[in-house]
Amino acid sequence: MNASRKGTHPARKTPTGPLVVVCAGGGGVGKTTTSAALALALARQGRSTLIVTIDPARRLAGAMGVPISDEVTQVALPETYGRLFALMPDPRRSLGTFIDDLFVDEPAAKAHLLENRLYVGLSDAAAGVHELVAMNLIASATARGQFEVVVIDTAPSRHAIDFVTYPSRLAALLGGRTVAWLSGIAERAADRQTSAGVLAWGAGRVESLLARVTGPNLVSDTASLFGDLARVRERFVSLTERAADLLLGPRTAYVLVVAPTAAARDDAVYLHKRLDKLGRKPRAIVMNRADSWAPEASLALRGMPNLPTSLLEAITILDAERSDRLEAAGAFAADLAIALPKLAIVKLPLVDAVAPDDVMAALAIAIAPHVATLLP
Amino acid sequence: MKSAALSAAVLVMGKGGVGKTTVAASLAVLGAETLGRAAFVEFGDGQAGRRALAGSHRNVEHIVIRPSEALQRGAVPLFGSSLLAKLALGNFAMRPLLAAAPAIRELAMLESVRQLVSERPGVRVVVDMPATGHSVAWLRVPRQGRDFLGSGPLFEMCDRIARELVAPGKASIVVVTLPERLVIEETVELCTAIANETGMQVDRIVVNRCHVSLPAAALAEARAIAEQRGVASVAARALVGVLTAREAASREGVASLQALHLENHTIWRIPLAPSDPSARRVASWLRAEGAR
Numbered sequence A: 001m002n003a004s005r006k007g008t009h010p011a012r013k014t015p016t017g018p019l020v021v022v023c024a025g026g027g028g029v030g031k032t033t034t035s036a037a038l039a040l041a042l043a044r045q046g047r048s049t050l051i052v053t054i055d056p057a058r059r060l061a062g063a064m065g066v067p068i069s070d071e072v073t074q075v076a077l078p079e080t081y082g083r084l085f086a087l088m089p090d091p092r093r094s095l096g097t098f099i100d101d102l103f104v105d106e107p108a109a110k111a112h113l114l115e116n117r118l119y120v121g122l123s124d125a126a127a128g129v130h131e132l133v134a135m136n137l138i139a140s141a142t143a144r145g146q147f148e149v150v151v152i153d154t155a156p157s158r159h160a161i162d163f164v165t166y167p168s169r170l171a172a173l174l175g176g177r178t179v180a181w182l183s184g185i186a187e188r189a190a191d192r193q194t195s196a197g198v199l200a201w202g203a204g205r206v207e208s209l210l211a212r213v214t215g216p217n218l219v220s221d222t223a224s225l226f227g228d229l230a231r232v233r234e235r236f237v238s239l240t241e242r243a244a245d246l247l248l249g250p251r252t253a254y255v256l257v258v259a260p261t262a263a264a265r266d267d268a269v270y271l272h273k274r275l276d277k278l279g280r281k282p283r284a285i286v287m288n289r290a291d292s293w294a295p296e297a298s299l300a301l302r303g304m305p306n307l308p309t310s311l312l313e314a315i316t317i318l319d320a321e322r323s324d325r326l327e328a329a330g331a332f333a334a335d336l337a338i339a340l341p342k343l344a345i346v347k348l349p350l351v352d353a354v355a356p357d358d359v360m361a362a363l364a365i366a367i368a369p370h371v372a373t374l375l376p
Numbered sequence B: 001m002k003s004a005a006l007s008a009a010v011l012v013m014g015k016g017g018v019g020k021t022t023v024a025a026s027l028a029v030l031g032a033e034t035l036g037r038a039a040f041v042e043f044g045d046g047q048a049g050r051r052a053l054a055g056s057h058r059n060v061e062h063i064v065i066r067p068s069e070a071l072q073r074g075a076v077p078l079f080g081s082s083l084l085a086k087l088a089l090g091n092f093a094m095r096p097l098l099a100a101a102p103a104i105r106e107l108a109m110l111e112s113v114r115q116l117v118s119e120r121p122g123v124r125v126v127v128d129m130p131a132t133g134h135s136v137a138w139l140r141v142p143r144q145g146r147d148f149l150g151s152g153p154l155f156e157m158c159d160r161i162a163r164e165l166v167a168p169g170k171a172s173i174v175v176v177t178l179p180e181r182l183v184i185e186e187t188v189e190l191c192t193a194i195a196n197e198t199g200m201q202v203d204r205i206v207v208n209r210c211h212v213s214l215p216a217a218a219l220a221e222a223r224a225i226a227e228q229r230g231v232a233s234v235a236a237r238a239l240v241g242v243l244t245a246r247e248a249a250s251r252e253g254v255a256s257l258q259a260l261h262l263e264n265h266t267i268w269r270i271p272l273a274p275s276d277p278s279a280r281r282v283a284s285w286l287r288a289e290g291a292r
Helices: A030-042 A058-064 A091-104 A108-116 A115-127 A128-143 A166-177 A177-191 A197-202 A204-214 A215-231 A232-250 A261-279 A296-303 A309-339 A356-374 B020-035 B047-053 B068-080 B082-089 B094-098 B102-118 B132-150 B155-162 B179-196 B218-227 B231-261 B279-288
Strands: A018-024 A051-054 A084-087 A148-152 A254-259 A284-287 A344-347 B009-013 B038-043 B060-065 B124-128 B171-177 B201-209 B266-270
Touching: A018 A030, A030 A051, A030 A058, A030 A084, A030 A148, A030 A254, A051 A128, A058 A356, A084 A128, A091 A108, A091 A128, A108 A115, A108 A215, A115 B231, A128 A148, A128 A232, A204 B218, A215 A232, A232 A254, A254 A261, A261 A309, A261 B047, A261 B155, A296 A309, A309 A344, A309 B218, A309 B231, A344 A356, A344 B201, B009 B020, B020 B038, B020 B047, B020 B060, B020 B132, B020 B171, B020 B279, B038 B047, B038 B102, B047 B060, B060 B068, B060 B102, B068 B082, B068 B102, B068 B155, B082 B102, B094 B231, B102 B124, B102 B132, B102 B155, B132 B155, B132 B179, B171 B179, B179 B201, B179 B231, B201 B231, B218 B231, B266 B279
Parallel strands: A018 A148, A018 A254, A051 A084, A051 A148, A254 A284, A284 A344, B009 B124, B009 B171, B038 B060, B038 B124, B171 B201, B201 B266
Antiparallel strands: none
8 A cells, every 4th residue: 555655646636725845955954944034035925825844943933933833823024025824833742642633533542552651662753753743734724725835844854755655654554464463462461461471472483582582561562552553543544645645746846955065965866866756856956055245245345445454354254265155056056967957956145144034034035036946 | 071081982963964974984083093993883875974984094994784784683682593583573564563663773773883882892983873852862762671671682682782882981972063052052952861861971062163263353344334435335234244143153152152161061163164074184173172
């Protein structure tokens, strides 16, 4: 069943709903700020826009006046701007939200799961769950139809979109022989409560081998964990399909965000490959830090008579930084054009500002002329 | 603790995009220069490490650990033989289970590191750990497993890792950060989480990409020109914007670093480079900061 996720994903139905732009990229490339700037630029063009930050930084949330929560909040903008909304779900709360949602019709199984020591110990290692929760929050928010565009800022990792396939793998696991096998172990373990009995259940060689290696606790807790999850398998599958509809639908476009470093290039190439496997092609690459301080300002100041030495020194340093930056960005763009041919590259400058809202506002101006390139 | 040398195992942590891999590789280069031999351990495909280590000391061994190999490696002592380990890992029910259970892979990778360190006495083994939140969870796994399992070979493996690798004096933790408020805030959180959740302390903090300082008088002079009339005033205003931001950023960087100093950490600084610096280059900067 997860074979359908590979290769070309079947075109999803419903060509209605908002346009979705998914911004993906490695860490440290300025992806969150760029995504927010794109959303701001869209709002300024009069489109009602929702920005979703999967891995929200408190400082950006603070700068936008948005709480980190599962609720959509309108961002306060001057009246001349359009409407911008933000959704910044808290990763630490998402597993609880997910379990509530998953077990909505199975309260007894939920209570049983929450007591499982394995669940308690591993709850923060549940990869992909937060993304899945976020996608379902977006799906619920967009169902009300108030957004024209949704910009999704994914987690800063080359594995950021892997969760599209992860839940289906887990769903396959829950429906497969593994769970039946584990449930058998759990039932037999429940029949014989002593640990000597546990070692005796070894119906098969692997089973007894495992029990010997891990001790009785792990096997029976794992078995009971998967037994509980298997009860809500259908609900699980429907939640993952809702996420896939949003991410793989015809109105969704991907944008790769990079900075001129080799690590960012590798991440972009990797993500491109992952998207290709899902039958998707990115719309464009956005390159941050491709330029900096204004050359015309430098020229004008250098033309001044009696320019103070410390000013000349500062300008010289900034000019040298800019020329290094342009050179690195140029080489990087050439390199990218070879690795990922026929992909538009949108270059954005490094913004010398400290407050995140200042950086965002400056980047929104820089990104505005390229909006058509980035939208699906 | 401040002046203590790095342990045989060095775990390098930090959020993505801060230059963690390059710093880790450069610590391996320094280790090879000081001790004669070093190993650089990387999880994944080995691409980032190969690039950083290009042209480096020939006594740096580059080790790439892939998840599947780690599972195999970690399972052998558990099952007693590689044949039994293969049988168990290849089982129809085990394969999807292993694919879906993150903690097992993490444990296997840590066990691989433990084995690598114990096989290389007198060699500095530097590990490029995965990005932030995740890697603290990694370091918690052996203790959690030990408390949870109570007995058996898997319990013993967790116990071994908790005693021989993730333990004070056995491994040094180096955290890489940037001179930006947000990143420093996350670094402080990371240091606290490491202390509270793993029982270890952060030994060194590396602040990467520190801006070159601009002449102190330049801002006031640019402001004076900005207030005059003429073409230059527009240009000067642009310069005031840049200099103000740089000054605020550096002030903020200093304040955030002071917050870290309060916890008595040794801090090493690396200057901002226009493009990716090699591990060798970074090693020379770190040496100037007192790193060995």
